[in-house]
Amino acid sequence: MGLITLNRPKAMNALNDDLSQEVIGVLKAFDGDASIGAIVLTGSEKAFAAGADIREMHEKSFVDMFNENYFSAWDVISTIRKPIIAAVNGFALGGGCELAMLCDFIIAGSNAKFGQPEIKLGILPGIGGSQRLTRLVGRSLAMDLILTGRLIDAQEAKACGLVARVVPPEELLSVALDAADKIASYSYPAVLLAKEAVNRAEEVSLSEGVRHERRLFQAAFATSGQKEGMAAFLEKREAVFSGR
Numbered sequence: 001m002g003l004i005t006l007n008r009p010k011a012m013n014a015l016n017d018d019l020s021q022e023v024i025g026v027l028k029a030f031d032g033d034a035s036i037g038a039i040v041l042t043g044s045e046k047a048f049a050a051g052a053d054i055r056e057m058h059e060k061s062f063v064d065m066f067n068e069n070y071f072s073a074w075d076v077i078s079t080i081r082k083p084i085i086a087a088v089n090g091f092a093l094g095g096g097c098e099l100a101m102l103c104d105f106i107i108a109g110s111n112a113k114f115g116q117p118e119i120k121l122g123i124l125p126g127i128g129g130s131q132r133l134t135r136l137v138g139r140s141l142a143m144d145l146i147l148t149g150r151l152i153d154a155q156e157a158k159a160c161g162l163v164a165r166v167v168p169p170e171e172l173l174s175v176a177l178d179a180a181d182k183i184a185s186y187s188y189p190a191v192l193l194a195k196e197a198v199n200r201a202e203e204v205s206l207s208e209g210v211r212h213e214r215r216l217f218q219a220a221f222a223t224s225g226q227k228e229g230m231a232a233f234l235e236k237r238e239a240v241f242s243g244r
Protein backbone atom coordinates (compact mmCIF):
# COMPACT_ATOMS: atom_id res chain seq x y z
CA MET A 1 0.00 0.00 0.00
CA GLY A 2 1.30 3.47 -0.87
CA LEU A 3 0.71 6.63 1.19
CA ILE A 4 0.98 10.21 -0.09
CA THR A 5 0.68 13.06 2.42
CA LEU A 6 0.21 16.61 1.11
CA ASN A 7 2.42 18.82 3.23
CA ARG A 8 2.37 22.60 2.71
CA PRO A 9 1.18 23.52 6.21
CA LYS A 10 1.71 27.29 5.85
CA ALA A 11 -0.66 27.44 2.87
CA MET A 12 -3.32 24.93 3.99
CA ASN A 13 -1.86 22.46 1.47
CA ALA A 14 -2.77 24.76 -1.43
CA LEU A 15 -1.86 23.01 -4.67
CA ASN A 16 0.94 24.72 -6.56
CA ASP A 17 2.75 23.48 -9.62
CA ASP A 18 5.66 21.88 -7.71
CA LEU A 19 3.38 19.97 -5.36
CA SER A 20 1.17 18.86 -8.26
CA GLN A 21 4.12 17.53 -10.26
CA GLU A 22 5.46 15.74 -7.18
CA VAL A 23 2.13 14.08 -6.34
CA ILE A 24 1.59 12.97 -9.92
CA GLY A 25 5.14 11.60 -10.14
CA VAL A 26 4.62 9.53 -6.98
CA LEU A 27 1.21 8.30 -8.13
CA LYS A 28 2.72 7.08 -11.39
CA ALA A 29 5.61 5.41 -9.53
CA PHE A 30 3.17 3.66 -7.15
CA ASP A 31 1.06 2.54 -10.10
CA GLY A 32 4.10 0.86 -11.61
CA ASP A 33 5.28 -0.72 -8.35
CA ALA A 34 4.14 -4.36 -8.11
CA SER A 35 4.48 -4.35 -4.31
CA ILE A 36 1.72 -1.70 -3.98
CA GLY A 37 -1.94 -2.78 -4.24
CA ALA A 38 -3.74 0.45 -3.29
CA ILE A 39 -2.93 4.09 -2.59
CA VAL A 40 -4.04 6.53 0.14
CA LEU A 41 -3.85 10.28 -0.47
CA THR A 42 -4.21 12.48 2.59
CA GLY A 43 -3.39 15.92 3.99
CA SER A 44 -3.23 17.28 7.52
CA GLU A 45 -5.80 17.48 10.29
CA LYS A 46 -6.57 21.11 9.25
CA ALA A 47 -6.61 20.71 5.50
CA PHE A 48 -6.65 18.04 2.85
CA ALA A 49 -6.06 20.91 0.39
CA ALA A 50 -7.59 24.42 0.36
CA GLY A 51 -7.53 24.55 -3.42
CA ALA A 52 -5.16 25.68 -6.12
CA ASP A 53 -2.57 28.17 -4.91
CA ILE A 54 -4.24 31.56 -5.33
CA ARG A 55 -0.90 33.33 -4.84
CA GLU A 56 0.65 31.35 -7.70
CA MET A 57 -2.17 31.94 -10.19
CA HIS A 58 -3.58 35.38 -9.36
CA GLU A 59 -1.59 37.28 -12.00
CA LYS A 60 -1.87 34.72 -14.78
CA SER A 61 -3.57 35.65 -18.03
CA PHE A 62 -5.72 33.52 -20.30
CA VAL A 63 -2.70 32.96 -22.55
CA ASP A 64 -0.55 31.85 -19.55
CA MET A 65 -3.25 29.38 -18.51
CA PHE A 66 -3.78 28.20 -22.06
CA ASN A 67 -0.12 27.89 -23.05
CA GLU A 68 0.92 26.21 -19.78
CA ASN A 69 -2.25 24.09 -19.81
CA TYR A 70 -2.25 24.79 -16.06
CA PHE A 71 -3.36 21.81 -13.96
CA SER A 72 -3.94 19.55 -16.96
CA ALA A 73 -1.36 17.23 -15.36
CA TRP A 74 -4.11 16.14 -12.93
CA ASP A 75 -5.76 14.32 -15.86
CA VAL A 76 -3.14 11.60 -15.25
CA ILE A 77 -4.93 10.64 -12.01
CA SER A 78 -7.86 9.16 -13.88
CA THR A 79 -5.42 6.90 -15.74
CA ILE A 80 -4.00 5.37 -12.54
CA ARG A 81 -5.19 1.76 -12.47
CA LYS A 82 -4.77 1.07 -8.76
CA PRO A 83 -7.47 2.21 -6.34
CA ILE A 84 -6.80 5.59 -4.72
CA ILE A 85 -8.55 6.48 -1.46
CA ALA A 86 -8.75 10.15 -0.45
CA ALA A 87 -8.53 10.47 3.35
CA VAL A 88 -9.89 13.94 4.08
CA ASN A 89 -9.62 15.85 7.33
CA GLY A 90 -10.29 19.60 7.39
CA PHE A 91 -10.73 21.68 4.24
CA ALA A 92 -11.09 20.11 0.78
CA LEU A 93 -11.94 23.19 -1.26
CA GLY A 94 -11.81 24.09 -4.93
CA GLY A 95 -8.98 22.11 -6.52
CA GLY A 96 -8.68 20.23 -3.20
CA CYS A 97 -12.26 18.96 -3.47
CA GLU A 98 -11.62 18.16 -7.14
CA LEU A 99 -8.49 16.23 -6.22
CA ALA A 100 -10.48 14.21 -3.65
CA MET A 101 -13.14 13.49 -6.28
CA LEU A 102 -10.45 12.33 -8.73
CA CYS A 103 -9.70 9.58 -6.22
CA ASP A 104 -11.83 6.43 -6.26
CA PHE A 105 -13.59 7.10 -2.98
CA ILE A 106 -13.40 9.49 -0.09
CA ILE A 107 -13.21 8.68 3.61
CA ALA A 108 -13.73 11.84 5.67
CA GLY A 109 -12.94 12.82 9.21
CA SER A 110 -15.98 14.33 10.94
CA ASN A 111 -14.17 17.72 10.84
CA ALA A 112 -13.96 17.72 7.04
CA LYS A 113 -15.40 20.57 4.99
CA PHE A 114 -16.00 20.33 1.25
CA GLY A 115 -16.77 23.02 -1.26
CA GLN A 116 -16.19 24.61 -4.64
CA PRO A 117 -15.85 28.26 -3.58
CA GLU A 118 -14.15 29.42 -6.82
CA ILE A 119 -17.14 31.69 -7.57
CA LYS A 120 -15.96 33.95 -4.73
CA LEU A 121 -12.68 34.47 -6.63
CA GLY A 122 -14.38 35.32 -9.90
CA ILE A 123 -13.69 31.92 -11.43
CA LEU A 124 -15.30 28.47 -11.59
CA PRO A 125 -14.11 24.91 -10.97
CA GLY A 126 -11.41 23.93 -13.48
CA ILE A 127 -10.24 20.39 -12.66
CA GLY A 128 -13.54 18.67 -13.37
CA GLY A 129 -15.50 19.92 -10.33
CA SER A 130 -18.59 20.97 -12.26
CA GLN A 131 -18.70 17.54 -13.91
CA ARG A 132 -17.67 15.13 -11.14
CA LEU A 133 -19.58 16.88 -8.34
CA THR A 134 -22.73 16.89 -10.51
CA ARG A 135 -22.38 13.17 -11.21
CA LEU A 136 -21.71 12.38 -7.55
CA VAL A 137 -24.35 14.52 -5.79
CA GLY A 138 -26.79 15.52 -8.54
CA ARG A 139 -27.46 18.76 -10.39
CA SER A 140 -29.34 20.65 -7.71
CA LEU A 141 -26.77 20.38 -4.92
CA ALA A 142 -23.88 20.81 -7.36
CA MET A 143 -25.46 24.06 -8.61
CA ASP A 144 -26.00 25.19 -5.00
CA LEU A 145 -22.37 24.56 -3.99
CA ILE A 146 -20.80 25.91 -7.19
CA LEU A 147 -23.01 29.02 -7.46
CA THR A 148 -23.13 30.03 -3.78
CA GLY A 149 -19.65 28.80 -2.80
CA ARG A 150 -21.03 27.45 0.48
CA LEU A 151 -19.19 24.64 2.23
CA ILE A 152 -20.72 21.40 3.44
CA ASP A 153 -19.57 19.38 6.41
CA ALA A 154 -18.71 15.70 6.49
CA GLN A 155 -22.23 14.62 7.48
CA GLU A 156 -23.86 16.47 4.59
CA ALA A 157 -21.15 15.15 2.26
CA LYS A 158 -21.97 11.62 3.41
CA ALA A 159 -25.73 12.14 3.08
CA CYS A 160 -25.37 13.36 -0.52
CA GLY A 161 -22.99 10.59 -1.62
CA LEU A 162 -19.81 12.65 -2.01
CA VAL A 163 -18.17 10.71 0.80
CA ALA A 164 -18.22 6.97 1.44
CA ARG A 165 -17.58 6.99 5.20
CA VAL A 166 -17.23 9.47 8.07
CA VAL A 167 -14.94 8.61 10.97
CA PRO A 168 -13.47 10.44 13.96
CA PRO A 169 -10.63 12.70 12.70
CA GLU A 170 -7.98 10.95 14.79
CA GLU A 171 -8.95 7.57 13.29
CA LEU A 172 -9.04 8.78 9.67
CA LEU A 173 -5.61 7.64 8.55
CA SER A 174 -5.77 4.22 10.19
CA VAL A 175 -9.25 3.57 8.73
CA ALA A 176 -8.07 4.61 5.25
CA LEU A 177 -4.89 2.53 5.52
CA ASP A 178 -6.92 -0.48 6.71
CA ALA A 179 -9.23 -0.07 3.71
CA ALA A 180 -6.21 0.13 1.38
CA ASP A 181 -4.65 -2.95 3.03
CA LYS A 182 -7.92 -4.84 2.64
CA ILE A 183 -8.09 -3.96 -1.07
CA ALA A 184 -4.42 -4.87 -1.53
CA SER A 185 -5.05 -8.29 0.06
CA TYR A 186 -7.52 -9.28 -2.69
CA SER A 187 -6.77 -10.66 -6.15
CA TYR A 188 -4.86 -7.86 -7.92
CA PRO A 189 -6.46 -8.37 -11.36
CA ALA A 190 -9.94 -8.62 -9.78
CA VAL A 191 -9.38 -5.25 -8.07
CA LEU A 192 -8.27 -3.60 -11.32
CA LEU A 193 -11.20 -5.13 -13.22
CA ALA A 194 -13.68 -3.99 -10.55
CA LYS A 195 -12.34 -0.42 -10.59
CA GLU A 196 -12.52 -0.36 -14.38
CA ALA A 197 -16.12 -1.65 -14.31
CA VAL A 198 -17.32 1.02 -11.86
CA ASN A 199 -15.55 3.81 -13.75
CA ARG A 200 -17.23 2.69 -16.93
CA ALA A 201 -20.61 3.57 -15.41
CA GLU A 202 -19.78 7.27 -15.71
CA GLU A 203 -18.82 7.06 -19.35
CA VAL A 204 -21.37 4.90 -21.20
CA SER A 205 -25.06 3.93 -21.35
CA LEU A 206 -26.43 1.32 -18.92
CA SER A 207 -26.62 -1.43 -21.54
CA GLU A 208 -23.05 -0.73 -22.73
CA GLY A 209 -21.84 -0.65 -19.14
CA VAL A 210 -23.50 -3.95 -18.31
CA ARG A 211 -22.07 -5.53 -21.47
CA HIS A 212 -18.59 -4.30 -20.56
CA GLU A 213 -18.99 -5.56 -16.99
CA ARG A 214 -19.97 -9.00 -18.29
CA ARG A 215 -16.77 -9.25 -20.37
CA LEU A 216 -14.68 -8.19 -17.38
CA PHE A 217 -16.53 -10.69 -15.19
CA GLN A 218 -15.84 -13.47 -17.68
CA ALA A 219 -12.19 -12.38 -17.87
CA ALA A 220 -11.89 -12.82 -14.09
CA PHE A 221 -12.26 -16.57 -14.72
CA ALA A 222 -8.89 -16.48 -16.50
CA THR A 223 -7.15 -15.39 -13.27
CA SER A 224 -5.67 -17.61 -10.59
CA GLY A 225 -7.35 -15.27 -8.09
CA GLN A 226 -10.78 -16.58 -9.09
CA LYS A 227 -9.60 -20.22 -8.72
CA GLU A 228 -8.02 -19.51 -5.34
CA GLY A 229 -10.89 -17.34 -4.02
CA MET A 230 -13.56 -19.92 -4.83
CA ALA A 231 -11.46 -22.92 -3.72
CA ALA A 232 -10.73 -21.20 -0.41
CA PHE A 233 -14.44 -20.56 0.15
CA LEU A 234 -15.32 -24.20 -0.50
CA GLU A 235 -12.45 -25.45 1.67
CA LYS A 236 -13.50 -23.03 4.46
CA ARG A 237 -10.12 -21.31 4.65
CA GLU A 238 -8.72 -17.83 4.00
CA ALA A 239 -7.80 -17.18 0.38
CA VAL A 240 -4.18 -16.42 -0.37
CA PHE A 241 -3.93 -14.44 -3.59
CA SER A 242 -0.77 -14.53 -5.70
CA GLY A 243 -1.41 -11.30 -7.60
CA ARG A 244 -2.15 -13.09 -10.85
Ligand code: DAK
Binding pocket: 010, 011, 012, 014, 015, 050, 051, 052, 053, 054, 055, 057, 065, 069, 070, 071, 072, 091, 093, 094, 095, 096, 117, 118, 121, 125, 126, 127
Ligand atom coordinates in the same frame (compact mmCIF):
# COMPACT_ATOMS: atom_id res chain seq x y z
N1 DAK B 1 -4.00 29.40 -2.05
C1 DAK B 1 -2.96 30.02 -1.45
N2 DAK B 1 -2.87 30.20 -0.12
C2 DAK B 1 -3.87 29.74 0.64
C3 DAK B 1 -5.00 29.07 0.09
C4 DAK B 1 -5.03 28.91 -1.33
N3 DAK B 1 -6.01 28.26 -1.97
N4 DAK B 1 -5.83 28.73 1.10
C5 DAK B 1 -5.24 29.15 2.23
N5 DAK B 1 -4.07 29.76 1.98
C6 DAK B 1 -3.14 30.37 2.92
C7 DAK B 1 -3.67 31.70 3.43
O1 DAK B 1 -3.39 32.74 2.50
C8 DAK B 1 -2.89 31.84 4.72
O2 DAK B 1 -1.58 32.28 4.40
P1 DAK B 1 -0.86 33.47 5.24
O3 DAK B 1 -1.77 34.62 5.15
O4 DAK B 1 -0.78 32.89 6.63
O5 DAK B 1 0.44 33.65 4.57
C9 DAK B 1 -2.79 30.40 5.21
O6 DAK B 1 -3.04 29.57 4.08
C10 DAK B 1 -3.83 30.09 6.27
O7 DAK B 1 -5.10 30.43 5.75
P2 DAK B 1 -6.14 31.34 6.55
O8 DAK B 1 -5.44 32.32 7.44
O9 DAK B 1 -7.10 31.89 5.56
O10 DAK B 1 -6.83 30.23 7.48
P3 DAK B 1 -8.34 30.17 7.98
O11 DAK B 1 -8.39 29.00 8.92
O12 DAK B 1 -8.82 31.51 8.46
O13 DAK B 1 -9.22 29.83 6.67
C11 DAK B 1 -9.71 28.62 4.61
C12 DAK B 1 -8.99 28.59 6.00
C13 DAK B 1 -9.30 27.33 3.88
C14 DAK B 1 -11.22 28.62 4.80
C15 DAK B 1 -9.28 29.89 3.83
O14 DAK B 1 -7.85 29.94 3.79
C16 DAK B 1 -9.76 29.91 2.42
O15 DAK B 1 -10.91 30.28 2.15
N6 DAK B 1 -8.87 29.59 1.48
C17 DAK B 1 -9.16 29.68 0.05
C18 DAK B 1 -10.10 28.60 -0.39
C19 DAK B 1 -10.41 28.72 -1.84
O16 DAK B 1 -10.93 29.74 -2.34
N7 DAK B 1 -10.10 27.66 -2.59
C20 DAK B 1 -10.29 27.65 -4.04
C21 DAK B 1 -9.03 28.14 -4.69
S1 DAK B 1 -9.26 28.32 -6.44
C22 DAK B 1 -7.33 25.43 -13.22
C23 DAK B 1 -8.05 24.47 -12.63
C24 DAK B 1 -8.41 24.57 -11.31
C25 DAK B 1 -8.04 25.64 -10.54
C26 DAK B 1 -7.30 26.61 -11.12
C27 DAK B 1 -6.94 26.53 -12.44
N8 DAK B 1 -7.01 25.34 -14.60
C28 DAK B 1 -7.32 24.13 -15.30
C29 DAK B 1 -6.41 26.35 -15.31
C30 DAK B 1 -8.45 25.67 -9.16
C31 DAK B 1 -8.79 26.77 -8.53
C32 DAK B 1 -8.97 26.79 -7.07
O17 DAK B 1 -8.89 25.82 -6.37
